[in-house]
Amino acid sequence: MTKVLSTLESKERLTLSLIFIVVIGLLIGDVAEDLAHGSSMGHVAIEAGIIILCLVGILTLWLQLFKTKKEVQKLNIDLSKVRSDLDKWKLETKTLTEGLSKKIDDQLSDWNLTLAEKEISLLILKGLSNKEIANIRETSEKTVRQQATGIYQKSNLSGRNELSAFFLEDLLIIPN
Numbered sequence: 001m002t003k004v005l006s007t008l009e010s011k012e013r014l015t016l017s018l019i020f021i022v023v024i025g026l027l028i029g030d031v032a033e034d035l036a037h038g039s040s041m042g043h044v045a046i047e048a049g050i051i052i053l054c055l056v057g058i059l060t061l062w063l064q065l066f067k068t069k070k071e072v073q074k075l076n077i078d079l080s081k082v083r084s085d086l087d088k089w090k091l092e093t094k095t096l097t098e099g100l101s102k103k104i105d106d107q108l109s110d111w112n113l114t115l116a117e118k119e120i121s122l123l124i125l126k127g128l129s130n131k132e133i134a135n136i137r138e139t140s141e142k143t144v145r146q147q148a149t150g151i152y153q154k155s156n157l158s159g160r161n162e163l164s165a166f167f168l169e170d171l172l173i174i175p176n
Contacts, residue, residue: 013061020054020061027051104167111154120147124160125167 108118123133134141
């Protein structure tokens with residue numbers, strides 16, 4: 001039940017709370033009417049129990065709302081920190097990434113790759129699958145496969161792993 005409650009949005013919580021309040025109001029009116037007409041205490045006790053359950057339902061909804069709001073605040077703080085760290089990383093590595101991008105482009109040109117092959121090479125280096133590349137380039141997966149084969153032949157590399165390793169191998173230092 002907690003998992004269900006935690007997925008409810010604020011509007012839904014408010015709506016359910018209002019429904020509970022209306023039910024409580026109707027039950028209180030019914031209990032007063034029952035008492036005025038001499039109903040049994042067992043019947044009145046059952047309706048009082050339903051009122052208590054409705055109050056517990058309202059309390060549970062609102063406690064979960066406050067808990068969820070705190071979690072969202074924490075996630076927003078964490079997200080801000082990650083974004084800040086990313087911006088800092090990008091700023092610190094800007095000249096390096098620009099230089100690396102230039103060197104990669106130079107190497108792709110040295111291999112006499114076409115513009116399409118260069119684009120596919122970069123998408124491969126980013127880790128995209130042939131299907132993802134085909135979707136981005138609005139072409140067939142078969143065409144991407146054929147162009148990738150041309151890239152590997154022109155570069156004398158055996159596939160996407162060697163292509164990635166060609167550019168990244170010396171960048172990644174394995175600690176002793």
